[in-house]
Amino acid sequence: MAYSDLEIPDRADHLWRYTPWHRIHPSGEVSEVPEAQGTIIDLTSLDGSTEPGGVSLEVATSEDLERLCINGKEDVSTQFIQALSAGNTVVLRVARNARPSQPVLLNIECEGDISALHLLLDIGEMAELELITRISGDAAWAGILRQGIFGDGCNINDIVINHMGEGRLLRTDGIHLGRDAQVRSGAIGSGASRCKADLRYTLDNIGASLKVNGSILSLDGMHNDHHVEILHIAPQTHSRLDWHSACSGKSRTIGTGMLRVEAGAKGADAGQLFHNLLLSKEAEADSIPELEVSENEVVGCGHGTANGPVDDEQMFYLKTRGFSEGEARDMLVAAFLNATLTDMGSDAVHEHLLKILTRDLTADL
Numbered sequence: 001m002a003y004s005d006l007e008i009p010d011r012a013d014h015l016w017r018y019t020p021w022h023r024i025h026p027s028g029e030v031s032e033v034p035e036a037q038g039t040i041i042d043l044t045s046l047d048g049s050t051e052p053g054g055v056s057l058e059v060a061t062s063e064d065l066e067r068l069c070i071n072g073k074e075d076v077s078t079q080f081i082q083a084l085s086a087g088n089t090v091v092l093r094v095a096r097n098a099r100p101s102q103p104v105l106l107n108i109e110c111e112g113d114i115s116a117l118h119l120l121l122d123i124g125e126m127a128e129l130e131l132i133t134r135i136s137g138d139a140a141w142a143g144i145l146r147q148g149i150f151g152d153g154c155n156i157n158d159i160v161i162n163h164m165g166e167g168r169l170l171r172t173d174g175i176h177l178g179r180d181a182q183v184r185s186g187a188i189g190s191g192a193s194r195c196k197a198d199l200r201y202t203l204d205n206i207g208a209s210l211k212v213n214g215s216i217l218s219l220d221g222m223h224n225d226h227h228v229e230i231l232h233i234a235p236q237t238h239s240r241l242d243w244h245s246a247c248s249g250k251s252r253t254i255g256t257g258m259l260r261v262e263a264g265a266k267g268a269d270a271g272q273l274f275h276n277l278l279l280s281k282e283a284e285a286d287s288i289p290e291l292e293v294s295e296n297e298v299v300g301c302g303h304g305t306a307n308g309p310v311d312d313e314q315m316f317y318l319k320t321r322g323f324s325e326g327e328a329r330d331m332l333v334a335a336f337l338n339a340t341l342t343d344m345g346s347d348a349v350h351e352h353l354l355k356i357l358t359r360d361l362t363a364d365l
Contacts, residue, residue, distance in 0.1 A: 003033060003079040015198060018254040018286065019225040021076060024170050024196045026114050026141040036084040036116040036143070040109040043092075045102035046132065046352060054098025055129070060089035060120055068120040068148045070202075071174040077198055078172050081145035084116035092131075096124035096151070103130035103157075103349050108144065110137035110164065121148030121175070123156060130157040130345050132352070136191070138165040145172045152178035152205070157345040159186035161356065162195060171197040177208035185210065186344035188353060189224055190217040190360040197226045203237040203265075213340040214243035215353075217333075217360060218251035218283075225254040228272075232265040241272035244340045246333050247283035256288040257303065261295050269299035276307040277336050279329070330361050 008030045009016045022028050026036075043057050060068075068091070072078030092106065108117060115137065123129070135144055142164060150156055162169060169192040177183055189195060201210055210230060218224045230239045245253040257272040276285035289303035310332050318328035334357060341353050 001074050001079065003076070003083045006074065006076055006079060009076055014256070015227055019194070019196045019223070024168060024194065033080070033083045034114055036114040037112045038085070038088050039115055039117040040111070041090065041117070042107040044105050045100070046105045046348065047102055050102060052100045052102070052104040054095040054127070055100060055104055056093050058091045058093055060091045064091050064120055064122065065089060068122060070147070070149070070176055071200065072147065072172070075172070077170055078145060078174065081116055081143040081170065081172060082118055084114070084143055085118040085145070089118040089120060091120040091122055093122045094124050094127045094129055096126060098124060098127045098129065100129060103132060103346065106131065106133045108133065108135045110135065110139035110142035110167070113140045115139040115141070116143040118145045121146060121150070123148065123150040123154050125151040125178070126153045127151065128155045130349050132159045132161065132349065134161045134163055135169065136163045138167065140167045142167060143170045147174040149176045150178055150181045150183055153180045154178065155182045157184045157186070157349065159188065159344050159349065159353070162189040162191045163356070164191035166193045168192060168194040169196070171195070173199040175200070176202045176204060177210060179205040180207035181205070182209050183211070184344060185212045187214045187216070187226065188341070188357070190219070190357070193221070194223045195225065199227065200229045200231070202231045202233065203239065204233040206234045206236050208234065209238040211239070211343065212241045213343050214245070214255070215337040215340045215357065216245040216253055217337060217357070218245060218247045218253045220249040220251060222251040224252070227256045227258070229258040230260070230270065232259070232261040232268040232270060235265055236267040237265060238269045242340055242343070243274045244277070244337055245285055246277040246279060246337055247285050248279040250282045252284040254286045256290070258290045258292070259301065259303070261293045261298060261301060263294040265295045266297045267299055268295060268301070270301045272303045274305040277333065278307060278309050279333065334358060334361055
């Protein structure tokens with residue numbers, strides 16, 4: 001269904017309760033589909049030494065669009081970004097059995113008033129890959145839509161970094177996991193003044209396993225709203241959601257998690273945890289974990305959330321060891337966010353992510 005045919009959601013819709021659609025729309029005129037420019041995309045190995053073997057960027061064909069755009073047909077953000085990027089869809093294709101020797105880095109640079117990209121992910125069967133996607137640039141508004149299939153038996157670490165300037169970012173994912181696919185998905189955020197992310201994963205093949213980790217650093221007056229939805233359809237599927245947000249200044253973070261286990265998903269195992277670290281009295285963090293379970297024969301389904309300030313005893317201990325108050329706080333924030341970073345990939349990937357996080361902490365906190 002085209003964007004123009006969809007009903008505009010209001011705040012009664014759970015997905016848009018904390019970030020109404022008109023506040024993330026580029027102009028606020030929700031009936032408008034403005035002209036957008038494309039993004040600058042660069043694909044390399046993480047260390048820049050080699051071209052990633054078995055991985056390519058291609059212009060999407062009509063067959064790609066039909067096969068890989070499975071969900072989101074009645075979703076406002078999906079259809080909006082598709083309309084913005086019509087005719088400019090790109091496929092990141094990973095060959096069957098591909099095993100690049102280095103993690104793969106996909107740089108997406110967003111510039112101008114309005115920038116948009118529709119990226120399809122076509123991950124071949126039995127492929128093993130670590131993919132880091134970095135979204136950056138000084139665009140006033142950017143929309144990134146990722147849709148695709150992670151093939152049967154693949155083993156993928158899929159990390160997306162929001163490193164934009166002070167513009168607004170709308171990010172939407174619609175990913176399907178193949179039979180026995182093993183996927184670790186990471187979201188890292190320290191950019192954009194306002195970010196709305198709707199991340200949806202469908203486990204509709206037996207044996208699929210998903211781990212979603214979030215490390216969000218919300219600074220000053222930032223507004224970060226992440227919705228993660230995991231749908232268990234097939235039997236013997238497994239998912240975990242572990243989300244850490246650190247909020248300073250007058251910033252606000254919202255994390256909503258929806259785990260749905262449909263009838264017939266026997267042996268499903270699902271759980272989610274949200275942790276928020278409040279670094280000022282004016283910072284605000286909301287976590288809303290939800291479960292909908294329609295199958296009786298499950299291994300387990302659970303959720304939890306916790307908010308709190310920096311621990312005074314830990315601060316005191318570090319200061320007695322010679323650290324200043326600012327240095328001590330930076331160390332505790334880094335340790336808090338690193339708890340989810342460590343589970344996003346290999347040592348090389350973790351070192352790369354930790355350098356980014358440490359640099360942002362030093363510069364902005």
